[in-house]
Amino acid sequence: MLKIGLTGGIASGKSAAAEVFAGLGVPVIDADVIARERVAPGSEALAEIVCAFGPEMLTPAGELDRPRLRRRVFADAEARARLEAILHPRIREALLARLETLDAPYVVLVIPLLVEAGWQDLVDRVLVIDAPEALQRERLMRRDGLSAAEAEAMLAAQADRATRCAAADDRVVNDGSLDDLRADIEKLHGHYLALAGAGRTGPSAR
Structure with a gap:
């Protein structure tokens, strides 16, 4: 394929x-869609993000405040690298797994x-x-x-x-x-x- x-x-x-x-x-396999799935409430990735960036990255409903996090990481290269270290391995693994299901x-x-x-x-x-x-x-x-x-x-x-x-x-x-x-x-x-x-x-x- x-x-x-x-x-x-x-x-x-x-x-x-x-x-x-x-x-x-x-x-079509979209890495951004996978990223959103991986940071759903209760996920391991979301817990790591909160640990790295603080509880203020959550909305009152307990979801990731994506606009707030985006502003944070685009203003700070080190913060962006921390976020990528949390998400990229998970996204890559999911991409490969989904490829295996396609024909x-x-x-x-x-x-x-x-x-x-x-x-x-x-x-x-x-x-x-x-x-x-x-x-x-x-x-x-x-x-x-x-x-x-x-x-x-x-x-x-x-x-x-x-x-x-x-x-x-x-x-x-x-x-x-x-x-x-x-x-x-x-x-x-x-x-x-x-x-x-x-x-x-x-x-x-x-």
Whole structure:
């Protein structure tokens, strides 16, 4: 089974691209979804996060206060490393386990920090959903209600655009409409089906 690692900077359009793949019948495994499952109330990971960052990271209902934790770790590289040490091994283990349950020509693994975590070994090809940083910043501020400084800190915490694109086997520039993105993904879908049928990864489509 051909494994496609879908990644990209924050607010680049990874989720929208993944939805197009899913709509085409492609199995999609999302690392962010797994992360949310792993920090459910009563989980071992949530207990470790509270131990590392304090009870203020919980909502009154006992759930992880994701916006508060996000602000904390994006402002502090050491805190971010502590959080990743708690979550990344669990996420990787779950990704591998779910791959074992699938039978399809190819699968898409949505891994936002694929490049930063060095998880290229999990996939056969890396698909980067790319966008100009100014557009990412604008989307992030609009989507999450962040200040320019907060958005900039989140962008700075990830691999820069050039580093991410250098790791790509395939790249989609998502700076247009949803229909433009859908057309690009549909083109790649045909390419990936051909590669899966040939049993090889072949040259990049773009």
